[in-house]
Amino acid sequence: MAALDGLKVVDLTRYLSGPTLTMLLADLGADVVKVETLPTGDPARQSGPFHDEESVYYLASNRNKRSLAVDLRQPEGLELLLRLVDDADVFVQNYRPGTAEAMGLGAETLRARNPKLIYVNISGFGTRPPGDALPGFDQTAQAMSGLMSVTGTEETGALRVGIAVSDSSTGVFAAVGVLAALHERDRSGHGAVVEASLMESTLTLMSYQAQKYLSLGIVPGRDGNDHPIMFPQGTFKTGEGSITLASGNEKMWRRLCSVLGLDELAEDPRYVDNAARMVNRGQLRHSIEEVLAARSAEEWIPEINAAGVPCGPVLDLAQALNHPITEALDMVQTIEHRELGPMKVLGQAVKVEGSEKGWLRRPAPMLGEHSIEVARESGMGEDVIQELLAARVIADLQHVHHDPGSTIDAAQ
Numbered sequence: 001m002a003a004l005d006g007l008k009v010v011d012l013t014r015y016l017s018g019p020t021l022t023m024l025l026a027d028l029g030a031d032v033v034k035v036e037t038l039p040t041g042d043p044a045r046q047s048g049p050f051h052d053e054e055s056v057y058y059l060a061s062n063r064n065k066r067s068l069a070v071d072l073r074q075p076e077g078l079e080l081l082l083r084l085v086d087d088a089d090v091f092v093q094n095y096r097p098g099t100a101e102a103m104g105l106g107a108e109t110l111r112a113r114n115p116k117l118i119y120v121n122i123s124g125f126g127t128r129p130p131g132d133a134l135p136g137f138d139q140t141a142q143a144m145s146g147l148m149s150v151t152g153t154e155e156t157g158a159l160r161v162g163i164a165v166s167d168s169s170t171g172v173f174a175a176v177g178v179l180a181a182l183h184e185r186d187r188s189g190h191g192a193v194v195e196a197s198l199m200e201s202t203l204t205l206m207s208y209q210a211q212k213y214l215s216l217g218i219v220p221g222r223d224g225n226d227h228p229i230m231f232p233q234g235t236f237k238t239g240e241g242s243i244t245l246a247s248g249n250e251k252m253w254r255r256l257c258s259v260l261g262l263d264e265l266a267e268d269p270r271y272v273d274n275a276a277r278m279v280n281r282g283q284l285r286h287s288i289e290e291v292l293a294a295r296s297a298e299e300w301i302p303e304i305n306a307a308g309v310p311c312g313p314v315l316d317l318a319q320a321l322n323h324p325i326t327e328a329l330d331m332v333q334t335i336e337h338r339e340l341g342p343m344k345v346l347g348q349a350v351k352v353e354g355s356e357k358g359w360l361r362r363p364a365p366m367l368g369e370h371s372i373e374v375a376r377e378s379g380m381g382e383d384v385i386q387e388l389l390a391a392r393v394i395a396d397l398q399h400v401h402h403d404p405g406s407t408i409d410a411a412q
Contacts, residue, residue: 002029002355007182009090010035010081011065012105014042016138016164017198018094018122019061020171025090025178026064027348027359033374034062034365035081038071038395041367051340054364061171062364063335063345068375069368069395076393078104083378085110085117090178094122097132107193117191118181122174125199141166141198146220150209153224170201230274231281232256235314237289241297246310253277259307260291337363368395 007030011022019034019042026032036042047057068084070077085091091110093100100106100121107119121127124136125144134140142148142160152159174196181192203210209220209228220228225244227233232247247253250273257266265271265287270280277284292300297313304311315323321332331347340363348359371394375385388394 002359003352004355005029007031007090008088009033009092010084010088012081012091012093012095012100013122014094015044016057016061016167017136017170017174017196018092018120019044020168021120021122021174021178021196022065022092023061023063024171024175028352028355029359030090032065033084033370034065034067035072035084036067036069036367038069038077038392039400041067041069045367051343054337054340054366059343059345059364064359064361065365066362066370066374067365067368068371069400070371071393072103074391074393076388076391080375080378080380080388080394081105082110082113083380084374086114087378088114088117089182090118090120092120092122092174094136096135097121097123097127111191111193115190116185118178118185118194119191120174120178120194120196122170123195123197126197127195131197131199136198138164138166138198141202145199145202146206146209147202150206150220150222150228152222154222156222156224158222165205166198166202169205170196170198173201173204226281229278231277232284232288236285236292238292238297238300239295242314243292243297243300243304244312244314245304248310250274252309255307256304256309259304259309260288262287262291333360335360335363338369339366366397368397368400371396 004025007025009022009025009030009032011018011032011034013019013022022030022032022034034042040046042058042062044058044061045055047055049056051059068080070080072078072081093105095103101109107121110119111117122136123132124141125131125134139160142165143158145166147165148158148160151161174194177194177196181194185191212218212220212229223234225235227246230248232245232253235242235244245256247256253271253274254266257263265284269276271277271284301311301313313319320326326332329347332344333347334342334344337343343363345360345363348356372385372389375388375394376382380388385394389396389399392399
């Protein structure tokens with residue numbers, strides 16, 4: 001039995017932050033009903049690139065869920081959603097603050113119906129002024145949290161991280177909040193509201209960079225691939241390819257000098273401690289790379305690791321996903337998609353004993369793929385379901401009407 005088997009989650013989220021949270025819960029066994037508003041569902045479905053006609057952006061964060069396609073502007077559609085909430089453990093939404101309340105889906109309303117409900121608010125910048133007025137997008141959060149200010153070099157200027165790290169980390173932090181609220185519910189019998197935002201998550205990721213400013217008043221700069229407070233730690237050129245070194249303390253520093261044949265540097269006053277090495281890292285980098293140039297990265301890596309200094313290759317994503325370590329960790333798996341056939345997906349980052357087998361139950365659902373079965377489970381009879389289909393209150397795969405000209409509120 002999976003760790004979260006029996007947990008029922010109603011997921012009214014779009015794009016990436018909320019879907020990441022609910023995917024993590026689904027991977028651990030929760031039954032997640034992804035409620036998608038008609039006519040086009042989660043706007044992520046329209047975000048390219050596409051695997052045939054399916055968005056890879058959408059496919060990446062919606063596995064193990066079921067899709068209910070419903071028109072929440074119609075009273076019957078809203079009533080169906082409320083039926084699901086009455087029997088749910090967790091409800092998640094990431095609309096702009098105030099939107100869910102205007103729809104009749106605010107925390108106070110839903111918890112009055114279901115006092116044991118865990119209600120999750122995910123926003124860009126919190127639910128209080130002034131952040132509540134801002135739409136929540138990853139790019140904005142990366143910029144406003146200071147993350148971009150410490151990414152890149154002085155030559156490149158501020159750079160965005162190459163993934164939606166604000167969105168994804170918010171999903172992870174929110175999952176921790178949900179699990180904590182469920183644990184508290186076991187003791188108190190009452191649900192709770194869980195708040196998470198892109199701004200808070202990304203600020204939390206700033207970790208020691210933030211503490212450097214809070215403790216010392218130092219505003220961190222851009223160090224490129226170098227570690228901001230330790231050296232030598234970063235990427236270094238070899239005779240063929242680059243390696244990453246992590247000389248994290250004085251013992252490692254001396255071991256690195258030894259394996260590179262640079263023992264004299266260990267006694268050099270310019271490099272006597274980490275503070276000195278940080279000041280003189282330009283000269284030190286030149287000395288290290290001068291030695292590394294004699295051999296390839298492939299040759300250096302095992303020798304430096306054997307000396308007790310963490311060292312590895314700099315891989316592109318194809319190399320990383322096909323690496324023996326990745327294979328040993330079961331981080332690429334295959335599942336059958338009803339339209340795409342066998343497709344590869346990422347594995348679980350966290351394995352819980354007892355939940356590690358059979359966790360990949362279904363691929364990301366197609367729009368409305370499970371509408372009829374979800375409606376049945378809510379207690380609706382077949383005649384009512386057919387009426388809802390005819391009135392376009394709900395839609396299954398045969399009744400989805402694509403409307404490329406339609407738009408949906410994109411604010412998280």
